[in-house]
Amino acid sequence: MITLPAGYPTDLIAAFDMLKLRKRLGMDELKVLALVEAAGELFYQSMARTARTDEAKKLLTRTSQEERGHAHRILKALQILGGESLILPESKDNPLAQNVPGEIPLSGEFLSMLEKAEFDGDTHYQTWADSEPNAEIAKLLRQNGAEETRHGERAQQIKRLESFA
Ligand SMILES: [Fe+2]
C-alpha cells in the first residue's frame, strides 16, 4: 500500500504545491501524486453531493471517477519505474484525504478557482512529461494532464448549470 513519503505535508493542497516545485517525478513524487489523485476522487464526490442540478452532479461524479483513474495511471508509472505493483490505500488510510470535507458547497468563486487549478494541473503534468525519459511514463502523465484540462472545462460548464455564471 502506498504511504506518504517523509517530508511531505498531510494537507492535500500543500502536498500538491510541493510537487509543483519538482521538475521531474521520482518514486516518492509519484507516490504523493497517486495519493493526491485518490483524494481528488473524494473531493469531487463531496462537490457532487451539494450540486443542485442533476447535470452538474453527473459531471462532478464523472470527474471524480477520472481522478481515481489518474491515481491508477500513476500506479502504472510506479510499476514501470520501480518494478513492483503498489496499491492505493483505502480513503481512511490516505493521509491526504483526511481533511477533505464530506460536503463542499459550490459557488462561482470556488468553481473559478477549481477551473484554474485544473488547467494548472495540466501544465504541471506536461512539464513533468517533458522531463520524463521513459516514454511510457511520459505518455501516462500526458493523458492525465489532458483530462485535467477537460475537468477545467467542466468546471466552467458547472458554473453555468448551477447559475453562477
Ligand atoms: Fe487528476
Ligand SMILES: [Fe+2]
Ligand atoms: Fe482533475
